[in-house]
Amino acid sequence: MQITTHATQPIDGQKPGTSGLRKKTEVFSQADYLQNYVQAIFDVIEPEGRTYVLGGDGRYFNDPAIATILRMAAANGVRKMIVGQSGLLSTPAASHLIRKYETDGGFILSASHNPGGPNGDFGLKFNIPSGGPAPEAVTNAIHARTLEITEYRTSRDEAPTVDQIGRYALGDMEVEVIDPVADYADLMETLFDFDGIRELIATGFTLRFDAMHAVTGPYAVEILERRLGAKSGSVVNGRPSPDFGGGHPDPNPVWARDLVGHMMDPDGPDFGAASDGDGDRNMIMGRGIYVTPSDSLAVIAANAHLAPGYAGGIKGIARSMPTSAAADRVARKLGVEAHETPTGWKFFGTLLDAGRATICGEESAGTGSNHVREKDGLWAVLMWLNIIAARNQTVQQIMDDHWAEYGRTYYSRHDYEEVDSDVASALMDDLRAALETLPGKSFAGLTVIEAEDFDYTDPVDGSQAKAQGIILRFEGGARAVLRLSGTGTAGATIRLYLENHEAPDGNLAQDPQKALERVAQAADEIAGIEARTGRDVPDVVT
Incomplete structure (x- = not known):
């Protein structure tokens, strides 16, 4: 050579x-x-x-x-x-x-x-x-x-x-x-009750998996259709394409709107899911219901013991800081550690290696466990199918039971995409400079009780990550988080994360955007997103 x-x-x-x-x-x-x-x-x-x-x-x-x-x-x-x-x-x-x-x-x-x-x-x-x-x-x-x-x-x-x-x-x-598929598919068979899922599908249970013309198409066909017996065609857009069929391979209600249309139809499939370009993200739906990534993480953690690979229980739950605190409530009930890390799957690695976390998740539709060291879209789909088969319930019933036990954390992410980088950076810098002045002040009827720029010290190796996003906490348990995304390639994406927890005896059937309306208004008043970017609405709401 x-x-x-x-x-x-x-x-x-x-x-x-x-x-x-x-x-x-x-x-x-x-x-x-x-x-x-x-x-x-x-x-x-x-x-x-x-x-x-x-x-x-x-x-x-x-x-x-x-x-x-x-x-x-x-x-x-x-x-x-x-x-x-x-x-x-x-x-x-x-x-x-x-x-x-x-x-x-x-x-x-x-x-x-x-x-x-x-x-x-x-x-x-x-x-x-x-x-x-x-x-x-x-x-x-x-x-x-x-x-x-x-x-x-x-x-x-x-x-x-x-x-x-x-x-x-x-x-x-x-x-x-x-x-590229065989080793991964074999691993999934060791983690989940494939016999139970096959029996569920054999009873007439229907599913639709949108591979979004991305890499999970061949994996989903092999596992869902060939190994588990879902009818041919249950996997749609399953052939990987260099431009993802001209679409946007992000599994959320905006870019997977075709799946949403099918799942919101009264005669739609029992279960729906989608994955992204490289197969590490997921979207979960039942007939008539969209499950937020934060809720999905919490439900998976609460029910992981139903899958053979996790029958002995879990050691801990880790979530990224912008992800809602719904999983923390599960960790408290299970008596296991709950970890809050910066955004980025790499921050879960030491916790997984040290046996201090078993289930991990982030709000941007990434969920996974200690079976690999990446988030895993199809793993999440199979975990949900395992839970459905074991509980013999619909997705809606599973969510209703979960909220009745833990309460409901209303949650949404608002993305302002391709904002001028200088404008976005100045907005964040000015917000950081004002953090000490915010506690005690009211915005849109909500009083700030704490404002911080999130710093993280890894509990395993002591490594530190500074300035990972701004957290605004309000009286009553509401929270807003602002950070600049690290995954875009043009301009800057300002991400605003909103959450508001409702107790089990509260109103668990609100429209999420309505439940979060005041939190969004307060965050905008504090950060000046509309005034500084000229955007009166986000580009993407998930």
Whole structure:
């Protein structure tokens, strides 16, 4: 194998966010951009003689990126790359492969729930040997390396195609192309009562899973239709597409509106779900009801013992700070630890590794457990099906029982997308500067009792994360959280999270937006979102 060393220079903007580096596809595909970032990763992780997993969600630029990474891996002394057939691997499946085959980490090509295509987004993140996203110490080192890089190495040989399962050579490096679905599907069978779910489906129970033209299509067909017996066609939009069928692969009521239409029909399926671009997020619905991610986390935690893989109970529950406190109430009743972390699945890793959390979730439709070190959309779907089968109840009945026991935490997220970055940053900076002055003041009839910029100290390794989002707490238990998203690629996204808890003997049947109306008004009065952005309504409400 002949190796070429290319001279290069640093490229601005290669700082990873909460889930790796995400940029517009046209940025990632410009000369040396991907190569610089990949070489920076290799320079930090010292790859010689090691084995890695490689795959992505099939979005535009996935194939050439895989070929580039394979050629650079060979030139940097990697011993073996395990690649999903056709370059496909869902993010949770990649995490499982890293763990199952005890590799030294993995390269995951995805921009998650962001749109794809030539005018869409692309992303790359490195996962560590535990299967989870690289911690900030590693991503900071990668970013630092991008600022000083002067060369990258690549093989002159062509990378093997990865369309067929088999073993191939690229110089001294072995490339093993594997079935991207089988190992993951086998894992799911060890966690859930597939016999019970099959019996449920055999009684006439109907479901609809919208794969949104993303990577979970093949996984859902194999598991839901072939292994569990759902009728053919229960999985819709199941063929992965480079531009996600021209849609937006974010499983929420706005972008999965077709699923919502079917589920709100009185004659609709009994159960509905959707997943995102790389398969790590989920949306759960029953006939006539949408389950918020915060409620889904709480219900899963309260009922996890019904699934064989969790029959012994759970050790703890972890949630991201913007996620509602509904899961905390479950943790108190179960007598297990409840953890509040910054946004980003990587913050759950130490808790999972230390056995201090079993079930984790975040408000942006990510839910998972200690079976992998990523959130897992299909896992959440199967957990819900297991719960439904075990309890012999509808989704609505399960939610009604849960709220009757724990109360209902009304919750919503308002996204203001592609706001001018300077405007968004100034809004947050000014809000931080005013925090000490807010307690005791009233806005929209709600009195602030506490205002803080959330800082986090990891209880396992002592690492710290500062300024992770602003929390406004009001008398009566209402809360608003404001933060800038780390997953967008254009401008800034201001995310406003609203919650208001109603006790079990309170009004549990309100319209969520009505129940949160005063909280939203108070947050806007405090932060000046409309006045400063010119947006009188959010772009997305979930």
